[in-house]
Amino acid sequence: MSDAMPFDRGHTDGLLSFLAASPSPYHAVANAAARLAEAGFQQVHETDAWDGTPGGKYVLRGGALIAWYVPEGATPATPFRIVGAHTDSPNLRVKPVPDTGAQGWRQIAVEIYGGTLLNTWLDRDLGLSGRLTLRDGSTRLVHIDRPLLRVPQLAIHLDRQVNDGLKLERQRHMTPIWGLGRPGEGDLVRFLAEESGLDADAVAGWDLMAHSVEPPAYLGRDRELVAGPRMDNLLSVHAGVTALAAVAEAGTAPAAIPVLAAFDHEENGSQSDTGAQGPLLGTVLERSVAARGGTFEDRARALAGTVCFSSDTGHAVHPNYPERHEPGHHPMPNGGPILKVNVNQRYATDGSGRALFAAACERAGVPWQSFVSHNDMPCGTTIGPLTAARHGITTVDIGVAILSMHSARELCGADDPFLLANCLTAFLGE
Structure with a gap:
């Protein structure tokens, strides 16, 4: 390992713990905030007045977190170095009227969130997580991490052609079961309130989602891979928190x-x-600029010198479908973070951004790879172009190459999380 890299496989161990403890965006930001608090960061509230004293601060809003560290000597026009990521992942989310059922089964009504690979949620033991909102406006995190729900697949005897093409209807086929009998109004809320030590009448709202209860784990003969949920994109959130704290x-x-x-x-x-x-x-x-006595001119100068690394997962080359990938760009697990490029601005990277990313990797002593989509395959996008366009700041799209993106369980190289964290640390600490 390079002397420039303070993080090693121990970082990946921490990622597995972070994934297991963060089944929802609300848990992810709570756990991120706890790590930042250990590093001396203090929470500030948007309704309070802010001061410009040096040190670390963070804001929490729902499933989002913005954290920053003002070093000694920073001026109102000091630029920012931003790591951007996202806390949400595709999954099954509970509907406003959750209690349903049919044919003697009690079920939970769910809505499909994001571009979910539906078949990966079949015949998988699922828990429930998210938050309850109480009548006084406060919230309570919920994490039922035991087999509670299951979306059962139809037996092959009743669908002999299933292996020729599985067709899932989102409304009819994705409703999990969680027991037998007639569904009763308020059953799920009463259950969650009891599990949380609350009176069911105190619960006024909820934001709930299913998650696989199978824990993340190392995989492979030499444990060189990691399998787990929500790597897209808690892998980047964890790396960003680690880098900022460092x-x-x-x-x-x-x-x-x-x-x-x-x-x-x-x-x-x-x-x-x-x-x-x-x-x-x-x-x-x-507000950070203003708290340090800055003006509109100072803000404009600060943003003009700001750079954002938008970190999100990308596609590793799939050994069973190599024709779906661009022939000259085959990112591999444990090959280091990837630079994501799309000339139609689905990614925000340009040549100048490439130079910034390469320099950060060189300072960190980590390898890196390039990713571009096959011309016949539509390219996904990230928060990168949105950040660049909304704030007018230089933005570079990067990430880690994974397989099974948007599955209930994804796969990456065991070295790549700490290689990314070292790159981000070099970038933020420049």
Whole structure:
């Protein structure tokens, strides 16, 4: 390992724990905030007045977190170095009227969130997580991490052609079972309230989702791979938190103000008050400048010198479907973070961004790879182009190459999480 890389396989061990403890965006930001608090960061509330004193601060809103570290000597026009990521993943989310059933089965009504690979949720033991909102406006996290739900697949004897092409109807075929008998109004809420030590009458709202209860784990003959849920994109959130905490704990004075922006709702377009298309990041950056005595001119100067690394997972070359990948670009697990390029601006990277990313990897002593989509395959997108367009800042799309993206359980190289964390630390601490 390079002397420039403070993180090793121990970082990946921490990622597995983070994934297991973060079944929802609300848990992810709570766990991220706890790690930042260990590094000396303090929570500030959007309704309070802010001051410009040096040190680490963070804002929580729903499933989003914005954290920043103001070093000694920072001026109002000091630029920012931002790591952008998202906390949400495709899954099954509970409907407003959850209790349903048919043919003597008790079931939970769910809605499909994001671009979910539906078949990966079949015949899998599922728990429930998210948050309950109480009548006084407070929230309570929920994490039922035991087999509670299951979406049963139809037996092959009743569908002899299933292996020739599985067709799942989202409304009819994806409703989980969780018991026998007639469904009763309020059954799920009463159950969750009891599990949380609450009175069911105190619960006024909920944001709940299913998650696989199978824990993340190392995989392979030499344990060189990691299998687990929600790597897209908690892998990047975890790396960003680790990098920001490391810069703050180092006690040095980077030339820019390091920032972590972990948004919600990327998987369905980022159009929310906690998504990348919302005003949250811009408001926080503007208030940070103003708290240090800055003007509109200072804010404009700061943003002109700002760079964002938008970190999200990308596609490793699939050995069973190599024809679906661009022939000259085959990212491999454990080959280091990837630079994501799309000339139609589905990714925000350009040649200047490539140079910035390559320099960060060189300082960290980590290898890196390039990713571009096959011309005949539509390219996905990230928060990168949204961040660049909304705030007018230089943005570079990067990430880690994985397989089974948007599955209930994804796969990456065991070395790549810490290689990414080292790259981000070098970038934020410049």
